[in-house]
Amino acid sequence: MRPSNYDKFPFVPVTAEAGACRIGWPAIAGALRAALGVAPARPGQPLVLAVECYPGTDLALLQRELVGALKPAYCLVADDYYRSPAEVDALVAGPLTTDPVFGRFNGLTVADFFDPQRLRAAQELLARAAGQLVLVLGTGATLVCPGPAVLVYADLARWEIQQRQRRGEVANLGSDNFAEKASLKYKRAYFVDWRAADRLKKQALPRADFLLDAHDPAAPKLITGADLRAGLAAAARRPFRVVPFFDPGPWGGQLLREVCGLPAGPANYAWGFDCVPEENSLLLGFGDARVEIPSLDLVFAHPRELLGEAVHGRFGTEFPIRFDFLDTVGGGNLSLQVHPLTEYAQDQFGLAYTQDESYYILAAEPGAMVHLGLKENIDYQAMLGDLARAQDDPAAPFPAATYINELPARPHDHFLIPAGTVHCAGAGSLVLEISATPYIFTFKLWDWARLGLDGQPRPVHLAHGGANIQPDRTTAWVAANLVNRFEPVASGAGWREERTGLHAREFIETRRHWFTGPVPHDTRGGVNVLNLVQGAEAVVESLTGAFAPFVVHYAETFIVPAAVGPYIVRPHGPATGTECATMKAFVRAFGD
Numbered sequence: 385m386r387p388s389n390y391d392k393f394p395f396v397p398v399t400a401e402a403g404a405c406r407i408g409w410p411a412i413a414g415a416l417r418a419a420l421g422v423a424p425a426r427p428g429q430p431l432v433l434a435v436e437c438y439p440g441t442d443l444a445l446l447q448r449e450l451v452g453a454l455k456p457a458y459c460l461v462a463d464d465y466y467r468s469p470a471e472v473d474a475l476v477a478g479p480l481t482t483d484p485v486f487g488r489f490n491g492l493t494v495a496d497f498f499d500p501q502r503l504r505a506a507q508e509l510l511a512r513a514a515g516q517l518v519l520v521l522g523t524g525a526t527l528v529c530p531g532p533a534v535l536v537y538a539d540l541a542r543w544e545i546q547q548r549q550r551r552g553e554v555a556n557l558g559s560d561n562f563a564e565k566a567s568l569k570y571k572r573a574y575f576v577d578w579r580a581a582d583r584l585k586k587q588a589l590p591r592a593d594f595l596l597d598a599h600d601p602a603a604p605k606l607i608t609g610a611d612l613r614a615g616l617a618a619a620a621r622r623p624f625r626v627v628p629f630f631d632p633g634p635w636g637g638q639l640l641r642e643v644c645g646l647p648a649g650p651a652n653y654a655w656g657f658d659c660v661p662e663e664n665s666l667l668l669g670f671g672d673a674r675v676e677i678p679s680l681d682l683v684f685a686h687p688r689e690l691l692g693e694a695v696h697g698r699f700g701t702e703f704p705i706r707f708d709f710l711d712t713v714g715g716g717n718l719s720l721q722v723h724p725l726t727e728y729a730q731d732q733f734g735l736a737y738t739q740d741e742s743y744y745i746l747a748a749e750p751g752a753m754v755h756l757g758l759k760e761n762i763d764y765q766a767m768l769g770d771l772a773r774a775q776d777d778p779a780a781p782f783p784a785a786t787y788i789n790e791l792p793a794r795p796h797d798h799f800l801i802p803a804g805t806v807h808c809a810g811a812g813s814l815v816l817e818i819s820a821t822p823y824i825f826t827f828k829l830w831d832w833a834r835l836g837l838d839g840q841p842r843p844v845h846l847a848h849g850g851a852n853i854q855p856d857r858t859t860a861w862v863a864a865n866l867v868n869r870f871e872p873v874a875s876g877a878g879w880r881e882e883r884t885g886l887h888a889r890e891f892i893e894t895r896r897h898w899f900t901g902p903v904p905h906d907t908r909g910g911v912n913v914l915n916l917v918q919g920a921e922a923v924v925e926s927l928t929g930a931f932a933p934f935v936v937h938y939a940e941t942f943i944v945p946a947a948v949g950p951y952i953v954r955p956h957g958p959a960t961g962t963e964c965a966t967m968k969a970f971v972r973a974f975g976d
């Protein structure tokens with residue numbers, strides 16, 4: 385195995401001038417003081433500095449640092465005007481349901497968290513503070529004071545929030561559930577807090593005077609809203625990568641560590657999330673400084689340039705394509721699982737589109753397998769009975785081989801997994817998942833009598849599973865429809881292109897290019913997501929010099945915004961003269 389050249393901290397350069405980014409609380413306070421000093425006078429009103437915060441922001445730290453430096457007459461923290469934690473629990477109970485994993489998407493907004501009387505009291509206090517400096521901070525600061533003199537947006541990526549949830553440092557919005565299980569806090573944030581906060585962010589971020597990045601509390605960073613917007617505009621017109629993150633799991637393996645050059649600490653790495661813009665970060669480069677923002681900010685700011693008209697029109701401000709890694713080399717089988725059919729996902733969870741998936745095999749040990757679809761002529765009811773029995777009876781483990789196909793997995797195989805198909809990656813492979821973005825709507829059917837990392841059995845959803853398994857997806861159908869559906873579609877000097885999927889029920893189209901020379905690509909008005917699945921290094925170039933050459937390495941996923949149009953990919957650096965391959969995904973237009 386060659387040494388890893390996988391870049392774990394890709395960034396979008398905004399400017400070579402490091403001065404545009406203030407680092408540390410004293411520099412940040414200085415910039416805010418200067419902005420307040422030149423804010424237009426508003427007779428009869430207080431001078432308000434509002435810091436709208438994404439949930440999970442360390443409000444105590446912010447309050448301590450900003451009050452200490454700016455000495456406002458008052459500091460109002462939005463949470464103090466929320467409903468009580470018990471009232472908030474009642475508010476979110478319906479959408480959350482009692483299921484440990486799944487809730488329902490809903491229309492809750494941050495405004496719903498406020499107690500109307502308390503909010504009025506806060507606004508009366510503001511009205512009495514004419515001419516004085518007032519700091520308002522928290523999630524909903526811009527609801528307490530909709531027109532502040534200076535507006536800062538303190539943003540936080542979801543992966544960082546998850547770390548804080550796991551360490552018990554943060555509770556859910558309006559709750560005091562610091563000690564609740566991290567998986568439940570994640571679920572509540574996923575279905576409620578983040579959706580509500582994103583609705584408010586779409587209003588606040590475009591008019592923010594500053595962006596505060598306090599991911600690292602020891603080195604907070606502040607940039608102007610104008611620089612943030614310049615960075616987002618730059619990213620929307622050039623190839624870029626989001627910041628990957630990696631997580632251990634009960635079935636995790638050892639190869640991802642080598643491929644991506646990951647730290648030795650965790651016992652394994654199961655997942656590598658390399659393009660889940662809902663949860664990944666984007667790093668903006670200001671000289672040597674890096675400002676971390678959720679990559680969703682880019683989707684919100686430039687959906688038309690990034691996604692393209694047709695994809696934006698269809699998906700709104702959601703990035704519909706997900707690339708991630710599943711590593712089972714030296715690990716175990718994923719849970720045997722199935723995903724909801726579209727109508728089930730809509731009815732039960734309020735999802736707009738379902739979790740259709742595919743597995744592209746990057747590496748496989750001899751004997752590695754993918755479990756996919758049912759065997760011919762099985763007794764379907766007996767299978768459901770065996771699944772039910774296996775959950776409670778250690779003496780009756782589920783006889784998976786009796787019912788489920790076991791297909792050999794070799795490098796560069798591509799398995800298509802439309803929702804409703806029973807599946808799981810077996811031990812011994814490194815999978816590049818090319819899937820629709822939803823990623824938590826997994827109905828586990830059988831977890832191989834194994835415990836989760838918390839020492840507890842992971843939740844199994846047999847009733848949901850049974851309602852979605854398609855009994856006619858059996859061996860012959862699977863072979864004909866879901867396995868290595870390769871079809872040559874184009875070629876040129878030094879390259880050839882194949883269609884590899886996905887299945888007709890899935891909205892993603894995938895193309896593989898093998899190349900020793902430059903390959904012409906075109907976004908054709910829709911976002912492209914690619915991964916270099918063979919070769920040490922390649923370069924992405926503009927035909928018109930519209931963006932600087934962009935170098936990618938083995939296994940790196942990169943996004944080419946719709947606005948880029950035509951571009952070229954060719955082997956580069958150590959890969960020059962060798963055969964490389966990319967897998968490309970885009971949203972299929974009818975007729976593709």
Ligand SMILES: O=P(O)(O)OC[C@H]1O[C@](O)(CO)[C@@H](O)[C@@H]1O
Nearest residue numbers: 633708718719721817823826828
């Ligand atoms: O449920 P398991 O066994 O952890 O399986 C892996 C999970 O990762 C996903 O592929 C998402 O990345 C889900 O489909 C699946 O639930």
